[in-house]
Amino acid sequence: MSVLVVGSVAFDSVETPFGAVDDVLGGSAVYFSHAARYFSPVRLVGVVGDDFPEEHVQRLKDMNVDTTGLVRMPGKTFRWKGRYDDSMDSRETVDVQLNVLGGFRPDVPESFRATPYIFLANSSPALQRHVLAQMHSPKLAVCDTMNIWLDNERDELVRLLREVDGLVINNAEAVQFTGETNLVAAGNEITAIGPRIVVVKKGSNGSLLFIDGVCHPLPAYPTTEVNDPTGAGDSFAGVMMGYLAAADDLSTQTIKRAVLFGTVMASFNIEDFSMRRYDTLTREEIDRRAEELIELARF
Amino acid sequence: MSVLVVGSVAFDSVETPFGAVDDVLGGSAVYFSHAARYFSPVRLVGVVGDDFPEEHVQRLKDMNVDTTGLVRMPGKTFRWKGRYDDSMDSRETVDVQLNVLGGFRPDVPESFRATPYIFLANSSPALQRHVLAQMHSPKLAVCDTMNIWLDNERDELVRLLREVDGLVINNAEAVQFTGETNLVAAGNEITAIGPRIVVVKKGSNGSLLFIDGVCHPLPAYPTTEVNDPTGAGDSFAGVMMGYLAAADDLSTQTIKRAVLFGTVMASFNIEDFSMRRYDTLTREEIDRRAEELIELARF
Numbered sequence: 001m002s003v004l005v006v007g008s009v010a011f012d013s014v015e016t017p018f019g020a021v022d023d024v025l026g027g028s029a030v031y032f033s034h035a036a037r038y039f040s041p042v043r044l045v046g047v048v049g050d051d052f053p054e055e056h057v058q059r060l061k062d063m064n065v066d067t068t069g070l071v072r073m074p075g076k077t078f079r080w081k082g083r084y085d086d087s088m089d090s091r092e093t094v095d096v097q098l099n100v101l102g103g104f105r106p107d108v109p110e111s112f113r114a115t116p117y118i119f120l121a122n123s124s125p126a127l128q129r130h131v132l133a134q135m136h137s138p139k140l141a142v143c144d145t146m147n148i149w150l151d152n153e154r155d156e157l158v159r160l161l162r163e164v165d166g167l168v169i170n171n172a173e174a175v176q177f178t179g180e181t182n183l184v185a186a187g188n189e190i191t192a193i194g195p196r197i198v199v200v201k202k203g204s205n206g207s208l209l210f211i212d213g214v215c216h217p218l219p220a221y222p223t224t225e226v227n228d229p230t231g232a233g234d235s236f237a238g239v240m241m242g243y244l245a246a247a248d249d250l251s252t253q254t255i256k257r258a259v260l261f262g263t264v265m266a267s268f269n270i271e272d273f274s275m276r277r278y279d280t281l282t283r284e285e286i287d288r289r290a291e292e293l294i295e296l297a298r299f
Numbered sequence: 300m301s302v303l304v305v306g307s308v309a310f311d312s313v314e315t316p317f318g319a320v321d322d323v324l325g326g327s328a329v330y331f332s333h334a335a336r337y338f339s340p341v342r343l344v345g346v347v348g349d350d351f352p353e354e355h356v357q358r359l360k361d362m363n364v365d366t367t368g369l370v371r372m373p374g375k376t377f378r379w380k381g382r383y384d385d386s387m388d389s390r391e392t393v394d395v396q397l398n399v400l401g402g403f404r405p406d407v408p409e410s411f412r413a414t415p416y417i418f419l420a421n422s423s424p425a426l427q428r429h430v431l432a433q434m435h436s437p438k439l440a441v442c443d444t445m446n447i448w449l450d451n452e453r454d455e456l457v458r459l460l461r462e463v464d465g466l467v468i469n470n471a472e473a474v475q476f477t478g479e480t481n482l483v484a485a486g487n488e489i490t491a492i493g494p495r496i497v498v499v500k501k502g503s504n505g506s507l508l509f510i511d512g513v514c515h516p517l518p519a520y521p522t523t524e525v526n527d528p529t530g531a532g533d534s535f536a537g538v539m540m541g542y543l544a545a546a547d548d549l550s551t552q553t554i555k556r557a558v559l560f561g562t563v564m565a566s567f568n569i570e571d572f573s574m575r576r577y578d579t580l581t582r583e584e585i586d587r588r589a590e591e592l593i594e595l596a597r598f
Contacts, residue, residue: 202504
């Protein structure tokens with residue numbers, strides 16, 4: 001089965017305690033695609049400016065990503081600049097230039113509308129609902145969100161959560177959204193709004209996965225190789241969705257495995273800046289690390 | 300097999316967002332004993348003042364704790380006062396009155412010196428070494444520590460770590476001690492000093508268990524029932540040690556199970572103030588929750 005992602009394509013500038021890069025390839029849809037394609041064919045909807053090199057598009061095509069939904073508009077590509085502190089679990093956005101992303105209202109190509117597995121990467125809940133409305137009864141629709149929507153577009157986000165099957169959110173956002181400092185309580189509260197699946201991501205502390213109201217604590221892969229966390233969340237989501245699309249099964253055990261593979265992909269993503277780790281990463285390495293983590297976490 | 304604990308007996312005053320108590324039974328050796336006794340006979344070394352009610356001592360005896368090593372000295376029992384913030388994962392010490400604990404230099408009763416499993420609860424590393432030197436080749440010696448010793452008695456702590464088999468430490472202390480914000484790197488660094496087993500406790504985020512240099516991420520039991528975290532770490536250690544003493548086996552899988560049972564006991568401990576939860580807790584409840592956690596964390 002195919003998986004569809006609607007999200008950003010970006011040039012990122014990132015500073016961490018271990019280095020810095022300027023104007024490198026980034027964006028939620030790009031990270032998602034680089035990760036998901038190890039598991040299933042990917043369809044991408046996004047926008048770039050006229051400054052976006054054709055070679056980046058070709059690279060996506062080469063890795064089995066259908067770029068029919070990648071729109072090129074006059075102007076500059078979205079740019080994001082961020083900085084990570086020592087813990088690498090929290091970051092500060094230094095600068096955002098929306099550019100062509102600012103006025104982008106995604107139209108899902110007709111050939112994409114029956115895709116069974118879809119991921120709505122972070123954008124305004126209204127735009128996410130606009131995309132969802134164009135789809136023909138997906139088997140699984142999962143969304144991301146971020147802090148700015150939690151207060152400013154709360155009502156629209158609640159509407160979205162009633163329409164999707166899943167949400168991925170980080171721990172700070174889950175606390176902000178629910179007012180609950182206990183993450184189990186926070187996840188339960190979000191589940192009560194609607195989605196069957198809620199993933200509360202905790203960075204190096206793993207995640208809490210809520211399925212049908214039951215909370216499963218999942219570990220992160222223990223690693224000292226952390227150089228740039230940018231895109232880890234989108235790589236995680238990419239593999240979670242790609243794994244489910246490949247399995248075409250939504251049982252609890254398959255969802256848990258999908259999240260475990262997602263966490264493993266995040267551990268590769270953070271080893272190097274931008275998409276660099278994907279230059280050499282093989283499916284065999286992913287499977288091997290997943291087996292290792294399963295063994296480490298086994299009783 | 301028996302397990303020996305050398306630690307504090309205290310009256311605690313605790314304030315959390317969910318309530319407050321004054322001058323209730325506490326102390327590392329007491330929490331440890333209340334938890335460990337579900338798994339193995341316990342021997343306790345500690346000190347109380349002449350204000351300590353005999354009924355508390357009788358209660359320990361009733362639960363198969365050998366109090367031969369509990370010394371009564373003229374003066375007042377150790378008192379600790381603390382406050383927890385909303386996250387319940389960090390706390391502030393509001394007041395400490397050492398009283399009889401201040402001048403206490405533990406003498407291990409002759410009948411205790413061959414105990415094979417021993418736990419050195421938090422005190423100065425010099426005192427912990429003083430106790431360890433009295434023991435006859437224990438099979439497993441594990442110590443705790445806390446922030447004040449990490450800088451002030453660092454050299455002595457390093458000496459202690461070369462002599463023990465295990466250390467339990469929380470995440471903030473592990474970072475403070477090693478200067479490593481990555482907890483996997485921090486655990487590796489402590490392992491390199493000497494102990495075969497290092498447990499880095501992360502509160503509601505579970506723990507990292509290092510055995511022979513391999514890092515195993517372990518979950519916490521997901522719960523919304525958190526009213527007072529006081530003593531959770533000592534209850535955790537009590538069950539970890541009691542489980543190992545009962546099994547009398549130090550293989551990796553048994554150590555992992557021991558830590559899992561410890562984390563489960565911590566989840567009971569935090570449900571109520573002081574020792575209250577132990578008034579009704581049964582071994583069956585502990586086993587059932589451990590099985591549940593194993594199932595939740597299984598892939």
